[in-house]
Amino acid sequence: MSHARGSGGGTTPVSIGPRLLIDTEEVAPGVTKVNLRGRLDANGVQTISTTFDRVARTQLQLIVDLSRVSFIASTGLRTLISAARSVESRGGRMVFLGPEASVEAVLITSGTNAVVPIFQDMVEAIMAVGAGGGDDDDFPTATLPFSLQVDRSMRGVARVGAWVDELAILLNLSHRTEYALRLCLEEAVTNLVSHARPVPGVDGEKVDLRLIAEPSQLCLTLQDQCEEYNPLQTGILGSAQDVSGEGGLGIGLLRQHARDVTWSRVGPVNRLMLSIPR
Amino acid sequence: MRMETEEVAPGVTKFNLVGRLDIGGTQEIELQFNALAGAQRKVIVDLSQVDFIASLGLRLLIVGARTVQRKGGRIVLFRPPIEVEAVLISSGTDNVVPILRHLDEAIHAVSG
Numbered sequence: 001m002s003h004a005r006g007s008g009g010g011t012t013p014v015s016i017g018p019r020l021l022i023d024t025e026e027v028a029p030g031v032t033k034v035n036l037r038g039r040l041d042a043n044g045v046q047t048i049s050t051t052f053d054r055v056a057r058t059q060l061q062l063i064v065d066l067s068r069v070s071f072i073a074s075t076g077l078r079t080l081i082s083a084a085r086s087v088e089s090r091g092g093r094m095v096f097l098g099p100e101a102s103v104e105a106v107l108i109t110s111g112t113n114a115v116v117p118i119f120q121d122m123v124e125a126i127m128a129v130g131a132g133g134g135d136d137d138d139f140p141t142a143t144l145p146f147s148l149q150v151d152r153s154m155r156g157v158a159r160v161g162a163w164v165d166e167l168a169i170l171l172n173l174s175h176r177t178e179y180a181l182r183l184c185l186e187e188a189v190t191n192l193v194s195h196a197r198p199v200p201g202v203d204g205e206k207v208d209l210r211l212i213a214e215p216s217q218l219c220l221t222l223q224d225q226c227e228e229y230n231p232l233q234t235g236i237l238g239s240a241q242d243v244s245g246e247g248g249l250g251i252g253l254l255r256q257h258a259r260d261v262t263w264s265r266v267g268p269v270n271r272l273m274l275s276i277p278r
Numbered sequence: 279m280r281m282e283t284e285e286v287a288p289g290v291t292k293f294n295l296v297g298r299l300d301i302g303g304t305q306e307i308e309l310q311f312n313a314l315a316g317a318q319r320k321v322i323v324d325l326s327q328v329d330f331i332a333s334l335g336l337r338l339l340i341v342g343a344r345t346v347q348r349k350g351g352r353i354v355l356f357r358p359p360i361e362v363e364a365v366l367i368s369s370g371t372d373n374v375v376p377i378l379r380h381l382d383e384a385i386h387a388v389s390g
Contacts, residue, residue: 154301154305157301158301158302161298161300161301161302175361176361179330179361182300182330182332183330183332183365186300186301186332186334187332187333190301190333190334249333249336249337249369250332250333250334252368252369253332253333253365253368253369256368
């Protein structure tokens with residue numbers, strides 16, 4: 001169509017050039033990813049505003065994927081920031097994922113990244129929005145990181161238990177949260193001791209644990225460099241009936257005490273992530 | 279982790295477990311627990327002072343229970359704290375070994 005641009009006044013403008021496209025997908029339980037594609041300029045904002053506003057008003061864990069946005073104007077920034085405020089006002093969290101360099105530069109020079117953190121890695125983005133809200137909107141300083149490396153052995157499992165003792169005191173964990181943390185770590189590390197197989201020539205005898213303590217939850221990451229091994233594939237909830245076999249009893253318990261349990265293979269690394277409500 | 283035994287009624291043995299049934303605690307009492315389970319026919323496992331259990335601890339209890347039951351004996355779990363009880367139930371352990379909260383009920387159940 002070769003018509004001139006619509007003259008406003010409530011009529012739907014005829015878009016010039018490629019429209020900005022929007023769709024949404026659930027990338028983890030409760031985590032919505034909004035995929036934007038095209039130019040986030042005044043025209044683009046108009047075409048997506050209804051959908052985007054609705055998502056921002058209803059979702060609590062929102063990842064805005066900017067990887068296919070080629071341009072962003074000040075109207076676009078305002079739309080994004082107002083969406084983030086809408087999510088945060090309800091105790092949720094929004095982050096950006098994967099902007100290309102030119103778009104990222106705009107986000108940084110405008111200071112938008114101070115309000116909405118930018119991630120290049122999807123798993124990190126999921127982990128970040130899983131943090132939930134809380135009163136403190138100063139997200140980076142509201143988190144406390146802890147880490148520990150242990151041998152992939154039963155001695156290592158025992159060391160993990162002692163680590164939980166320390167964390168319970170440092171973080172003033174409730175009895176319930178301490179229980180869930182102890183259980184998840186013991187099951188996950190015991191599982192690696194029993195089932196993971198080292199890659200020849202690679203140090204598969206260590207397990208790296210990382211815990212990020214956020215106001216509303218603990219985010220745990222366990223990494224090892226053994227052969228690819230997904231503990232969640234023993235997915236059926238084990239029960240006492242099959243206790244004599246492997247059965248997945250431990251992983252079943254872990255799933256009951258954690259949320260957002262995910263496994264991924266990242267290069268040579270097995271990465272198990274989960275979070276525990278506080 | 280500690281384990282003591284007491285006779286709470288004629289022929290009825292109560293195992294008093296004290297501590298955490300995590301991997302370390304389970305290993306500490308495993309031999310003693312299995313040996314006693316092999317020797318007794320009316321067993322009450324007192325969990326009131328156990329503040330943690332995960333799958334390794336569950337295995338200990340279930341294998342012990344099967345040992346007692348296979349000989350025609352009876353075994354019950356007694357007064358687990360709330361978090362421990364939740365794990366016993368969600369894992370289906372209570373289908374293998376009943377959970378009871380009163381001592382007279384527990385004695386009655388194992389005396390059959």
